[in-house]
Amino acid sequence: MTGRKDVHHDFAVAISWSRLKEAIYEPFLNQSIPYDASPFASSAQETKSGLWTGTSRQVLVAAGILAIPFVFNYLFAVIVYHWTNLRRTKRQTPPEYPAMLPFVGSTFSFLWDSASFVKKATSYAGKLTCVRISLLVNGIFLVQEPAAVADMWKNQCLSSPIYVYTIGLRYMFGMSEKALETYTADDSGPARNPHPSSNVAPHNRVDFLTHDLLLRGLTGAPMLPTFRRFQTIVKRNLGAQEIGDEWVEMPDLFRFFTKNIGTAVLEALFGPSLLEINPGFADDMWTFDQEVQNLAKRLPRFMIPRAYQVRNRMLAQIQNWYRYAREHFRDDEDGAAGDWDPFWGSVMNRDRQKSLLGIDGQDDAAMASADLGLMWTSITNSVPSTMMTALHIFKDADLLSRIRASLEDTVSRDASGVELAMDKLLSKDLLQSVYAEVLRLYVQTYITRCAPHEDVAIGSWWLPRNEVGMVSSHVSHMNTEFWNEQNGKHPVTSFWAERFLLDPSDAQSGPMKRTAGDMTNEAEDKAAKGATDGGQFSSKGLSGAWIPYGGGFGACPGRLLAKRMIMFTSALLVSEFDIEIRTPEFEMDSSHYGLGIQKPKVPVAFAIRRRKACH
Numbered sequence: 001m002t003g004r005k006d007v008h009h010d011f012a013v014a015i016s017w018s019r020l021k022e023a024i025y026e027p028f029l030n031q032s033i034p035y036d037a038s039p040f041a042s043s044a045q046e047t048k049s050g051l052w053t054g055t056s057r058q059v060l061v062a063a064g065i066l067a068i069p070f071v072f073n074y075l076f077a078v079i080v081y082h083w084t085n086l087r088r089t090k091r092q093t094p095p096e097y098p099a100m101l102p103f104v105g106s107t108f109s110f111l112w113d114s115a116s117f118v119k120k121a122t123s124y125a126g127k128l129t130c131v132r133i134s135l136l137v138n139g140i141f142l143v144q145e146p147a148a149v150a151d152m153w154k155n156q157c158l159s160s161p162i163y164v165y166t167i168g169l170r171y172m173f174g175m176s177e178k179a180l181e182t183y184t185a186d187d188s189g190p191a192r193n194p195h196p197s198s199n200v201a202p203h204n205r206v207d208f209l210t211h212d213l214l215l216r217g218l219t220g221a222p223m224l225p226t227f228r229r230f231q232t233i234v235k236r237n238l239g240a241q242e243i244g245d246e247w248v249e250m251p252d253l254f255r256f257f258t259k260n261i262g263t264a265v266l267e268a269l270f271g272p273s274l275l276e277i278n279p280g281f282a283d284d285m286w287t288f289d290q291e292v293q294n295l296a297k298r299l300p301r302f303m304i305p306r307a308y309q310v311r312n313r314m315l316a317q318i319q320n321w322y323r324y325a326r327e328h329f330r331d332d333e334d335g336a337a338g339d340w341d342p343f344w345g346s347v348m349n350r351d352r353q354k355s356l357l358g359i360d361g362q363d364d365a366a367m368a369s370a371d372l373g374l375m376w377t378s379i380t381n382s383v384p385s386t387m388m389t390a391l392h393i394f395k396d397a398d399l400l401s402r403i404r405a406s407l408e409d410t411v412s413r414d415a416s417g418v419e420l421a422m423d424k425l426l427s428k429d430l431l432q433s434v435y436a437e438v439l440r441l442y443v444q445t446y447i448t449r450c451a452p453h454e455d456v457a458i459g460s461w462w463l464p465r466n467e468v469g470m471v472s473s474h475v476s477h478m479n480t481e482f483w484n485e486q487n488g489k490h491p492v493t494s495f496w497a498e499r500f501l502l503d504p505s506d507a508q509s510g511p512m513k514r515t516a517g518d519m520t521n522e523a524e525d526k527a528a529k530g531a532t533d534g535g536q537f538s539s540k541g542l543s544g545a546w547i548p549y550g551g552g553f554g555a556c557p558g559r560l561l562a563k564r565m566i567m568f569t570s571a572l573l574v575s576e577f578d579i580e581i582r583t584p585e586f587e588m589d590s591s592h593y594g595l596g597i598q599k600p601k602v603p604v605a606f607a608i609r610r611r612k613a614c615h
């Protein structure tokens, strides 16, 4: 027995080949010892356990031998990683983040522990950096160094989201491989002029055509009519709720928002017909949203049947809508239907039909996948962010009364109801700061770029040609090197309504961290007294740091509409209703990390009543 222990001990201390051989062969040798002549086993039971010990040790040792190349490989990767970071030269490719398992690389950590893995992988010596992570199929570059992120937005070659489009359309929104071929073949870029090295036919420039239609539809002339529809529908939806002077208890704030605000987003953008002919569509959207991260992880149908069922149902409902709208919509040669009609909603949808169906391989089914993506993006980002803005305001009585006071010159009422002057509302400092802080705190999205034709300089690194660069908004938003935390009083992980208010005479104010050297005497005095006079909303200098909407030419085309929807809805609720939050403490859910905005993990109960001042 002692001899066996020694073998184990020696193996652990020094891996010597002769000992390993001995350890592997010994159990076989033991098997040949006659039962009754065995010096070790005195019973059948003991023989069995002796054999078991031997076999398991053999397996362990064999595994140990097999692991040796992996261990060396890992150690080598660790050395290269540190070497590259410590001896950085200008314009080098970001180093590979060491991963124990070859082929699989960091896949499991990236998919199942994203928040902490991405945070860990993208910081070196306490600062944000750029790094390559290897995944099952290929690798991606995580880009977090602020200068590199800012360059991602500036460089026209990096403005195409086509890579993430193809991934999203294939795995999340169910587009067929045939239709996807045009997407994967398009290397012409999203700009009006195609990349000089690209040979894609003009009618197949799906990247440009999609982006251009979205920009025109969501930031151009049709945006305001869409927003006005949204205002009318929200007021109609809230008016239809049975809420009077008495408190009404409700179990789930998110449900309240999906019902009243989510349907308003859908109806304003896509018209009432979509929801009228598919009464379950809005609810299906939230079921789909619960499942979408499983689809993004590429889990097969038998593991997540509900995800595939709800997706199929929604794709069929969208195609129903096309048929209905085609049958009922009438326009004349002057385009009298204008920017909005009840069948297609925004003119953008009519234009998308005309343009996108002309692309090779596209049909109604492919179009439905693209529209499901657009619908999901528009509603699942704006509803939770509106809810979190309102929730923070109503949770804090002092903040609520300051916001109410600031909105006094914005609200007017007449016989037809309440009106909010949007030009004034959009420039309210405190409300803008709350909105910006909510997006900073809760948006957990990846912004993905790829330059198919050339290597691109990002900060002091190179992003190689045809490789995918990805920025996590959350990592940038939690950068303690950048954000002002007022010496720990307002950590980046917590909500601070005034974070984006800059008072020039107060060096402790503003979104960015400032050093003591920046302070004037007056500012030092104020800081010592802890005084703040408010200040003005400021987003100056935040281009590589506050990135809830991505950035540059590829930035979210819905951002202007989203800001209007969030600020309008919050202001409307604040001026028309009292809300008491009954579940003040809750955890936020990070399970959608990379795909959008956090929501509370549990239903947030609340009570609501119409404000007496509003009658």
Ligand code: HEM
Pocket (backbone or CB within 6 Å): 161, 210, 211, 214, 218, 269, 374, 377, 378, 379, 381, 382, 385, 439, 443, 445, 446, 447, 448, 547, 548, 549, 550, 551, 552, 554, 555, 556, 557, 558, 559, 561, 562
């Ligand atoms: C708070 C709300 C929202 C947030 C945080 C958000 C965030 C984002 C982000 C991070 C991107 C990627 C941008 C990039 O690659 O640089 C994006 C893309 C996009 N967003 Fe938004 N979004 C919001 C609301 C909306 C709304 C309301 C719409 C539609 C009405 C919309 C439509 C889109 C579309 C269509 C894209 C893809 C754009 C393209 O590829 O050209 N988003 N959004």
